[in-house]
Amino acid sequence: MTDAPAAAAGLRERKKARTRIAIRDAAMRLFTEQGYASTTVEQIAEAAEVSPSTFFRYFPTKEDVVVADDYDPMILAAIRAQPAGMPVLEAVLQGMRQVFGSLTEDEWVSEKRRQDLFRTVPELRGRQLQAMVSAVDMLAGVMAERMGLPAGSAEVRGLAGAFVGVALAFLPPGRPGHFEEGDLDRVREALVGLRAHLEPLEG
Structure with a gap:
């Protein structure tokens, strides 16, 4: 039982890492296909299957997808x-x-x-x-x-x-x-x- 909190925390971190990668991969694909300036946060969020608010939890701005x-x-x-x-x-x-x-x-x-x-x-x-x-x-x-x-x-x-x-x-x-x-x-x-x-x- 003592390992359960650590396992849950590890699962949460892995899930967060996958979400971050999915957002960045979707952004990079859209930047390549339609250009950086023409790509919106809403489009990136939709392509990554997350909400815009989730996007901003991982990246404060669109620029941060690239800069971070x-x-x-x-x-x-x-x-x-x-x-x-x-x-x-x-x-x-x-x-x-x-x-x-x-x-x-x-x-x-x-x-x-x-x-x-x-x-x-x-x-x-x-x-x-x-x-x-x-x-x-x-x-x-x-x-x-x-x-x-x-x-x-x-x-x-x-x-x-x-x-x-x-x-x-x-x-x-x-x-x-x-x-x-x-x-x-x-x-x-x-x-x-x-x-x-x-x-x-x-x-």
């Missing part, structure tokens, strides 16, 4: 799971490598559609810039945990900002094509080179 990155929680969990003695930037890279390396072909197709929308829909570009700021906040939080420092410290935020900036040079939103195998290796190489240029500032 469902992989962020997975990346945070993977970074936290890296060995305690691993350097913080290596932990971030390894966490990202594990998450992206586990995606199915269908998940890659869905992510490519999402990135194509950033490239082709002007209304989404401003929201993507906001998402970049949120990415710095997210990484600063998990880096601070591993480094034993406040998330708002200059060292942590500077490190998180540097990582996001370097990553954008190789993984820009809306890049045609898809995530490539060597991208994270290039990010790592660039970070090593950046460190060499920053060393003269020490002291």
